[in-house]
Amino acid sequence: MPKFLHTADWQMGRAFTRFETEDGAALVEARFEAIETLARLANEHHCDAVLVAGDVFDAQTVSDRTIRRVFNATKGFVGPWVMLPGNHDAALAESVWTRAQRLGAVPENVHLALQPGVISLEPERLSVLCAPLTQRHTYGDLTAPFNGYETPEGSIRIGLAHGSVQGLLPDEIDSTNPIAPNRAEASRLDYLALGDWHGTKQIDERTWYSGTPEPERFRNNEAGNALIVDVSEPGATPTVTQLPTGRYQWHQWRETLAVQSDLEQLLERLNTLPESAVVDLRLEGSVTLAGEETLLKALSVAEARFRSLRCERSGLQLAPTDEDIAALKADGYVGEVVESLRDRQEDAQDDSARDALAILAGLLREREQEAGQ
């Protein structure tokens, strides 16, 4: 009763831009932890093998340290691992894999599918039909030869491939590395383990994308899982269990503020997010000076709470109300300047005017506070 863990798209060696250094480092670290998590889950679920459907590495030239750390992280599971080169780590004449081999970093229980063909895991009665990428991009279906691969009687036929299933995934017309949608059936596969799509996705009852075990982008597509696949006997329908593996959840919100309650609602929603959130906020619309003060305070609190919080406010106009201005005691020509900045901000969508208004409001507020003490 063979059982295995299906994962893909680890993208090891990726660095995260658009984050503070510290946050980026934490996100990178989480990816190594994800491998360890996979090993742990494989043990917990008594899996016979772990199949990685491509893009273990984010690039060919990652550092030696990264290569070693990746293989070290697999140590938790001593059963066989089968790793398939994907488009990021294709099995070229010289590749991250050949380097790993030269470094002696590949443990004996890790099988590298550098050639198209069948890897037979005899004791486990698993025949893994591999379709590695040996070029960066291919335009033909690399899984086509599966039809002709013979496997021992009584072993489970599992396809391992990396690419886009034709006609099923959005945004992939003319995409490279195509895979026929009926590959599992056509090649008499018990299961087709796919990589490339970073979210967990079922194509048919025998064909799945496992998705990446740790999310690495904001697009919300069900990332952060691994699949436990149980095939009772050759030809039986596999039982697929989806297990969460991700540490951080990535959120990207685009909000338009118009009235006071919009802001309040936004802040409430922000409060409900867990601390492991990676948040990207983009605000538009307008806010009063008082509202902005509230927002800044809330963002400051949230920054400390979440793994990462980024807020883009350049599209958010400042709209000082008469009360705001009265509160700031912006009289005389300073009042005129406030007025003029407000007009410019509205008329010309002038970022400088918005920022200038914010600075002026800040200065005036400070002055008021000093005067109040």
Place this chain on the structure above:
Amino acid sequence: MKLQRMRIEQLRQFRKPFVLDNLQPGLNLIHGPNESGKSTLVRAIRAAFFERYRSTAVDDLRPWGDSAAAPTIELDFEHDNRAWRLTKSFLQRKRCDLVVGTESYSEDDAEEKLAELLGYQYPKRGASKAEHWGIPGLLWVEQGTGQDIEQAIEHAGDHLKSALNSMVGEVASSGGDDLIETVRSQRDILLTGTGKPRGDYLKLEKDRAQHQLEIEELKERVHKYQEQVDRLGKLTQDYEQAEAERPWEDAQRHLEEARARYQKVERLEQEQNQEKATFAQQQQNHRLLQQNKEHLEGLSRQLESRKAELDRAEHDLSVAQAQTPAVTGRLAEARTAYEQAEKQRKLSGLLQTRERLEQDLRRLEQQQQVISQNLAKAREYQRQLEQARQQARENRIDSELVKKLRATGSQLNEETIRSQTIATRLSWKLDADASLTLNNEPLVGQGEQQLLEESTLVIPGVGTLGITPGGEELASTRRKLKALEENLEEQLKTLGVESVKRAEDRLSAFESAESVVKHAEDLFKTVAPAGLEQLVFEQSEAESELEKARKQLESTPKPDSNETVPTLEEAEAAFNQASAALDKAESDERAHQSRLSALKQARDNAKTEWQRLADEEKSPERQQQLRQITTDLANLEKQQAELEASLERREREIRDARPEFLRQDIERYQNAVNQLRQTQENRGRELRDIKVRLEAWGAEGLEEQLNEKEAEFDQCNRRYEELHRRAQALDLLLHLLTEKRQALTRRLQAPLQKNLNHYLSVLFPEASLEVDEQLRPGTFSRGTELGLITELSFGAREQMGLISRLAYADLLREAGRPTLVILDDTLVHTDSDRLEDMKRILFDAASRHQILLFTCHPEKWQDLGVPPVDIQASKELGT
């Protein structure tokens, strides 16, 4: 604000109370000599406002030596239609009370109220100084500081602006200037004066560029790495394929085949060359035999041609010999013709000589005849000449004298006639027998006589009658007549003639003879110009010449008249022709002779040659040789034909084998083998190189580095963008703030400028004084003069200072603020003319403001039109 009354007590020299009453709303002139307390009054007013009532720094107010004094000042004034009373005591009794209408304020409240009203501030501790005085500092001028307007305005600064707020409609901002300074300092952290980045901003900009550069570099290296990986893939594939196929072995096999074929062809070519050499030898041999044969056969042919030559020479000689008689005949003919022509020519010459001699003879005869005739004529003319000369000699008379004679004769005739007209005429007719005697001459018959002189007529019988002709002229006429008659007689005698007529005849005969002489002489000359003797000589000459010619003619032979003789010219021509013909005939003959001998020689030579050859031709050795050669030649030709066929056959064989292509094939296959092996070796070497290189590069983790670098760049860029936006925003903010503030200042400037111009026009028509942004009088211009106020003379500065203060007072009044102008001994450096203008200005200003003018020179201000207040007098009045 109008000060109405002032009272002081226990203050400096005013130990007793002193009251200054009845102060006017306009100008007040307060005077007193030095030490009279004028300055103390000014100090008292200042102290009342500026000094804190509890100040310990006002000892100067204490009367000298009076430690128990409590200097007190009491001021009554009106402002805003309300009565104000301020009472302030210092030192021993510190107190301040202010009553405004019905409201009362005391101590600090009172003082704050006053400060707010007038616009000044109190010192935190110690005595009040200029910087605390605010607006009053500007309007209350202390002795000798009237020109220091700038400081006063600076101190008045904020008070002025807030005081003027109402004028410009609440546009000034409380603390706006501090705000500008804050914004400016924050902006200056990021930007330079000209708006270029500085500090962190600048550093980020540079870092960002550096990061970008590094990223580009890394990308380039990654790109290279990937290229090398691709190259490695391609090479590996090629290498393995080549190892499997081993294409160089194929090439090697082809090479060897080509070599074998080529060797075969080479052998053929060698044989061909040998045979070609044999063939060439045979050809040479054949040529030699042929030559020999031709030589032998040539003898007969030569003999024939020699014979022909001999025949030709014989023939030529005989032809030439046949021509000989003709040539000789032509020579003889030419000689005869020549002689005949020579004879003819001589004959013609003779004939011509004779004709010339005959002609000469005729001419000489004619000449001789003419000379003879001339001689005869000459003799005749000679005779005629002698005859005429004889006649002329006989009749010679002086023609001049004859002419004179003729004139005398005619004059005498005229006088005679005249005398007859005037003479008394006596006519008579007497009877035949009667007679009379007149002057003793008898008169008979009939007659008439003219009487010129007294005459006596005797009539016989009768007596004598006396007659006296009348008229006085008669006498002179008679005398003249007589003179003329004598003269005529004289002349006739000289000439030797008896009458005038006779003289005339003789002259005529003489002249005619002279004429004949002349004529004869001319004729003579025509025939004998050289004289008669010459002519005779000529005649004899001609005679002898003639004789000589006759003799010559006779000696010349006379030609035969039967013979026709051509003219000399014709004869000459014919002779020349004949001579030329003879020359030609002679030369022809000579040429003929020499040709003849040459031909003879040629004929002899030809004959010798022919003989020699004829002998040789007939020899038997030659016949034998000829037969042998003919046989040899036939053999040789047969061999050659065989050889030629063989050569051609082999040539075709070689050609069909294409040796040049075979050579190229060998070269090509050899190259291919080398190149294929080399290529494979190169591949192997490059593979090793690339592997080594990729291992090194791969170890660097380029893409991971790139990722990290991009993250760094992103952070740097984010920070940069933040600062950039902040810089832009601060710059904009600063710009807007200063712009708005300047606009405000400009709104205050205008009315101040207006007021200033109002006063300035009185003092300096045509001049202008600009107010700057700090509301200070700045540039002064008058005509072409242009400069700052501080550059003017002390007097002028003082005047400018005063009018500026008055302008400010006007501005404050327009803003509804209190204005009180206090001038302590001002304008002491002003001359009388300028002072006059200043008085007009002061008088004008006093219509709007209360002015207290303190002076110790009241005489200068007499014409101010207000009653002066004498401190001394008031003091005495008070006591």
